[in-house]
Amino acid sequence: MGAERDEGPIATVLLVDDEENILSSVRRVLRNERYRLIAATSGAMALELLEQHEVDLIVSDARMPGMDGATLLAQVQQRWPECLRILLTGYADITTTIKAINEGQIYRYISKPWDDDELRLIIRQALAFQYSERERQRLEQLTRAQNAHLQELNETLERRVSARTAELEETASMLDVAYAELRRSYVTATEVFANLVNQRFSKDRQTNAQVVALVKGYAEHYQLDERTSNNLAMAAALYNIGKLTWDDQLLARPSDLLFKEERTRYRKYPELGENLLMALEPVQDAGRLIRHHQERWDGHGFPDRLEGEAIPFGSRLLRLCVDFIELQRGMFLERRLNRDEALLLMKKYEGRLYDPKLCERFIELCTTLAPDLALADASITALDTRRLSAGMILARNLHATNGMLLLNEGKQLTLPLISKLIAFEASEGGSYTVFVRKPESDKTLQSYGAP
Template sequence: MFTQKVHSTGVKNCSVFEATRSSQFYQICFVVRHLKYKSTSACLPPRIFGKLGCCIIRVNKTASFADKKQQRCYLFHLLFCGGMASMLKKYKHTILFVDDEKNVLRSLERLFRKEGYDILTASSGEEGLRKLDGRQISVIVSDQRMPGMTGSEFLRRSKKLSPDTIRIMLTGYADINATMDAINKGEVYRFITKPWNDEEIKLIIRDVLKYYELTNENKRLFKLTRKQNAELLDLNQNLEKKVEERTREVRLKNKKLEELYKVVKGNLFDSIRVFGQLMEMYDPDLGGHCKRVAALSKTVAQRRGLDEKDCELIEIAAILHDIGLIGVPREILRKKEKELTLFEASIYRQHPVLGYLAFNSIKSLRQASILIRSHHENFDGSGYPDGLKNTGIHVGARIIHIASSYDEMIQKLGLSREVALNTLKKKSGYEFDPEIVFHFMDVLHNFNPVAGTEMVIPISKLEPGMVLSRNLKTVGGRLLMVANTVIHQAHIEKIYNFNQIDPIDGGGVYVYK
């Protein structure tokens, strides 16, 4: 709601003191005093009535109004309805007048045709019903006293034919009871007494048409709202169905992707196992070394808190970290690194780069190839092939370096566990990452149980996660797995298959309890 005080119009007879604007209309309240002059006019400020067009107040003392209250009412309606004229013009209204007196019909037709309305007339209720049928009539004005069908009966029947039409009754004071009864029954919106005042009846019709427009607009908006709500409900239901269908499609695709990923992952590990078997075929000790290093490295990575993806990457790189040694003369592989000649050392030190080159072109193994290249880098930068140091070395390569060195101390150099652990401590901060050494020491206390806690079980009782306590060989002397290897499902299948061709020596498998 907007309220604004307005200065006097400058005319003695009329002053506008308040303008109130609602959402659609302007209502003008005013005081008229000392109506002594025949005519007075004044234009109101455009800042108030700019949207209403030209608003001119004209006071005419010669008008035959009953009292000053009617004069004020006339000014109000003149100002208000004059301002609404532009709004009414966009509607084309038809008014039906029904009266048995021809002169009354001619008078009404002459009066309202100047207002721009379409005028229909009927001299009886029956004729009025015929003209009403099939037409859109805004207002019906009917006399009450007519021969044959009365005005009340006509308006009652017209309501059934055109319920939206506004019905007005022309009546004399003698018919007031019948008129009030018709109003109470809902057939009549209002009544006009005879004789009427031309200006008054025009104002009444304007008000009625405004009410008609508002009522029909409300109905139109209500229907539109219901239609839009129905469309929205239908849209929501369709949207829910589409979302459900889309969700099912996404779940199905995700399931297929998961299955495909499992297949690809399975193929990748199959390929990695093939490479591991190639190393084992070339040199059983080399293959066993890589398997033990992989098991140790994965456990240390998990203890350090790396995520599953990184742990998997480290395990793969550890299995393949010495792949570059395939083709290196076995006599070089049997020697300790300090015993190698310069020529032999140059050959041996090429294996990290050869392993990197072997897998760097394979997208799924590219990250693993970086760890393979760096697994001989020392924490202080004294390693090879790139002289990396500290955190410039991938954490996975630092883990593999410690696990590989420890396994060589035990398997190749024949050192005891205590001596090997002390060596790791001494080289911590120089050759090895102190943090990784800490986690490695923690892991070893649980990873390699002490002697005397082993047991022998049949192949059928093997389970993933068990750790071999002794080397596993066939009757024919073939080394299948080395001690301290963590058994996986693939190992169990391998042991079972080999046992069909070349039985396991002793018939059982030694594992830690």
């Protein structure tokens, strides 16, 4: 597509359908996009237009008299392979769709009737992927040209070694940059897609950036290999892409409060996320991590009820990162948890929801090894009620088991208040964890009378 300018189309899109009203509907959906739209009412007419114009993307109906959509897209794949192909198909067109996938190697198929927003988003994603692919090819050509130049230099190395040493070093450096950029191109593309995905969610539900930061921080600290790190980053950027089809009410409701029908839709989003990425070969491994990131260590997760080590490592880590962020955003429970409460809850469920060893390393990373990654406060510690002492300052709001606020953050504890808290805890039959702030001096908590 090239660099975007303030004016003019950024891509040429060919629409093919034998019904003028369908073509008009698609034009209406795309009228505000910066595309040059051309249309054909038959497969033969479409091939003529492709001979005359440089087309970036073709959207074809499946059922047309004469040449159907699958046959047309198969010819396009053979003659213009760089032109991305999308098939519009009805639910009854499964044979045509399979033929288009196998022979036309289509980018996506879209069921009729389509959702306007989804159609616009799919076309934007397709063109963004095409731009990334063209950039990759450009970098490969650059690398081949530089390698050819390097070979020429090597043939006359004995005569030119002194004069060419600096030039060889510069060339090698350029090659390293080119290779590094090539490796990062797909990771960068997924982060662009993630920005598009975020537009569907309210600001407090835009969690991708925080989840990406967590997986990258874990990968860097524990020195995961580059392939694993890249797949994790792409999966973190797109883990909630399967939620794009949800309505606003479902998006806004905490998962713990979903009704039966809503819960059924909720349980399908990881699998749908993988399906949406299936056509993109570079992110297929990331799609597999997305599919299994809601599996449980005890085998009671979804969609495939995998258990223990059968769950991919990246999926187990992705779940920890997603849960940690979404617990603090109120996307699981009706009440938002603070950072420390979220970590304690995750600790409670290790061995059931989470890989116990991985959960322990994740919590250690968030609290001890890299506290800044989890926005930790080193001056805060967690104590049970019987270890509290007069003079301590409450560092987090304290809630009862039913969610009722008991004590506000900043409250200074007294002996009568601690006694009442212990008595109330006993009456509920629960156990409270209280977050208190350490003293600013060099004294330990024992200066407050803690054991």
